Amino acid sequence: MILLTGATGFVGGHLLEELRKRPEVVRCLVHRSRSPELLRGENVEAVQGSVLDRSSLNGPMRGVDTVIHLVAVIREKGPATFQSVNHLGTRNVVQAAREAGVVRFIHMSANGARNDPHFPYLLSKWQGEEEVRGSGLPYAILRPSIIFGEGDEFITVLADLIKKLPVVPIIGRGTTRLQPIWVHDVVRCLVAILDRGDSFLGRETTVGGPQQLTYEQIVDTIISVLDVKRWRVHVPLSIMKPLVRLGERVLPYPPITSAELGMLELDNIAAPDAVKEQFGFDPLPLREGIDYVR
Numbered sequence: 462m463i464l465l466t467g468a469t470g471f472v473g474g475h476l477l478e479e480l481r482k483r484p485e486v487v488r489c490l491v492h493r494s495r496s497p498e499l500l501r502g503e504n505v506e507a508v509q510g511s512v513l514d515r516s517s518l519n520g521p522m523r524g525v526d527t528v529i530h531l532v533a534v535i536r537e538k539g540p541a542t543f544q545s546v547n548h549l550g551t552r553n554v555v556q557a558a559r560e561a562g563v564v565r566f567i568h569m570s571a572n573g574a575r576n577d578p579h580f581p582y583l584l585s586k587w588q589g590e591e592e593v594r595g596s597g598l599p600y601a602i603l604r605p606s607i608i609f610g611e612g613d614e615f616i617t618v619l620a621d622l623i624k625k626l627p628v629v630p631i632i633g634r635g636t637t638r639l640q641p642i643w644v645h646d647v648v649r650c651l652v653a654i655l656d657r658g659d660s661f662l663g664r665e666t667t668v669g670g671p672q673q674l675t676y677e678q679i680v681d682t683i684i685s686v687l688d689v690k691r692w693r694v695h696v697p698l699s700i701m702k703p704l705v706r707l708g709e710r711v712l713p714y715p716p717i718t719s720a721e722l723g724m725l726e727l728d729n730i731a732a733p734d735a736v737k738e739q740f741g742f743d744p745l746p747l748r749e750g751i752d753y754v755r
């Protein structure tokens with residue numbers, strides 16, 4: 462049996478659709494009871510539990526041989542901090558898995574995960590990886606670049622801004638490179654790890670889409686898919702930083718947070734042929750997979 466954490470999220474929802482087609486039972490850990498559709502399906506069950514609550518994970522782990530751990534917060538909110546969820550939450554899941562005799566732990570990390578307090582999200586993803594690496598469990602770690610697809614945050618928020626504003630702000634010089642990968646391709650990688658686990662065990666596998674694009678090229682791609690005309694204006698980081706901090710204080714859901722702004726200073730790329738080389742298929746270019754923004 463598989464225990465899937467984060468099944469109600471963006472990647473988890475798409476992964477679950479794929480896992481539904483397979484014979485093995487998938488048990489989904491849900492920490493809020495707002496997704497009854499998860500309870501439907503022949504081989505899918507949902508159990509209540511939170512990665513923040515170690516004892517709530519014992520029951521869900523019973524009878525499980527493989528854990529696919531997707532849970533993370535990309536934005537902090539109340540007690541759900543990078544540290545509590547991404548680091549210590551992963552520690553809780555790893556401990557529960559070890560005690561339950563799980564034989565394989567597939568862990569979703571992020572490209573750029575690093576031991577650097579200047580990037581608190583990436584630090585927490587690195588600390589989560591460390592918990593997995595130190596667990597003694599057979600593990601595989603997937604590190605994707607930014608993921609696009611229906612339900613994503615990054616491309617959808619950017620597209621909404623482009624639709625609303627006559628002038629699109631390009632943060633800093635707009636030269637940071639990203640390698641957006643389609644969510645269905647990430648799912649394909651996860652399923653391949655599930656099926657041919659051994660070749661991915663005991664290491665991190667970094668993946669990205671077929672193109673390394675600057676932030677400005679991503680904005681241009683969205684503008685072209687939306688078929689609109691927009692001016693672009695470069696806003697220096699020294700101006701963006703206080704604006705973003707202000708937005709975080711006054712807006713219920715700001716378009717960008719300080720942690721995200723900080724990460725836009727870092728390239729987020731993999732080898733251009735990372736997916737083809739490691740998984741044997743050609744991933745979808747951004748331009749061909751973002752019709753949902755229209």
Ligand SMILES: NC(=O)c1ccc[n+]([C@@H]2O[C@H](COP(=O)([O-])OP(=O)(O)OC[C@H]3O[C@@H](n4cnc5c(N)ncnc54)[C@H](OP(=O)(O)O)[C@@H]3O)[C@@H](O)[C@H]2O)c1
Pocket residue numbers: 466467468469470471472473490491492493510511512513530531532533534535541546550569570571572586604605606607608609614615
């Ligand atoms: N999206 C990207 O571009 C991207 C890129 C690289 C790596 N990743 C990694 O991919 C993974 C999935 O990302 P995503 O974009 O799918 O995130 P997401 O949409 O925010 O989903 C996060 C999931 O975690 C669940 N969750 C949050 N707190 C929990 C808790 N205390 N206990 C149990 N479940 C909890 C959420 O449930 P609720 O919805 O009920 O809160 C949701 O199902 C993460 O590890 C992320 O770091 C994402």
